Amino acid sequence: MKCPFCASPESKVVDSRPLEENNSIRRRRECLECHGRFTTYEIIEEFHPVVVKKNGSKELFDKNKLLNGLMKACQKRPVDPEAIAKDVEAEIRNSLKQEVSSSQIGDMVMERLREADDVAYVRFASVHREFKDIDKFMEELTKLKSERDAAK
Numbered sequence: 754m755k756c757p758f759c760a761s762p763e764s765k766v767v768d769s770r771p772l773e774e775n776n777s778i779r780r781r782r783e784c785l786e787c788h789g790r791f792t793t794y795e796i797i798e799e800f801h802p803v804v805v806k807k808n809g810s811k812e813l814f815d816k817n818k819l820l821n822g823l824m825k826a827c828q829k830r831p832v833d834p835e836a837i838a839k840d841v842e843a844e845i846r847n848s849l850k851q852e853v854s855s856s857q858i859g860d861m862v863m864e865r866l867r868e869a870d871d872v873a874y875v876r877f878a879s880v881h882r883e884f885k886d887i888d889k890f891m892e893e894l895t896k897l898k899s900e901r902d903a904a905k
Contacts, residue, residue, distance in 0.1 A: 754793055756787065756791065757789075758784060758789040758791070759784060759789065761787065763784070763785040764784050764785060765785060766781070766782055767782060769781070777794055777795060777796040778795045779793075780794070780795065800849070802814045802845050802846065802852065802853055803852045804853060804855050805852050805853070805854045806855045811852070814842070814845060814853070819838045819841060819842070820834060820838040822880070823838055823862065826866065826880075827866075827873045827876075830870050832866070832870045837865045841858065841862055841865070856881075859877075859881035863877060863881060874897070875890075
């Protein structure tokens, strides 16, 4: 941190405390050259990924939207939709990509649901992959069953 008095780049932190909102820190610093004291503030820079939808429109990522879809798929199933939503959100944020497609998000969810519960997986897949008829539904069930049988 550059000293506002002598422009020296060397300083030490004398005092540090969080602000009321708990999203920033106030630091009291002392210049190692001129011993002048000054205050700095650190704030968390939030990362807001944008979701590119199938029709090309864009909107900010909304965990609640994801959670609503998961809750419908996981209704009356032994799956924690909040844990899956949190995990997918963490993967999106950790990727540090500015944009992520809705189909990529759906694939991330399906990966986790496939491991967690077959019924919730098929429910979610029917919406995500837009099954138009029973044949597509049966195709997905057959594929899932053959994967399960091969794993045994």
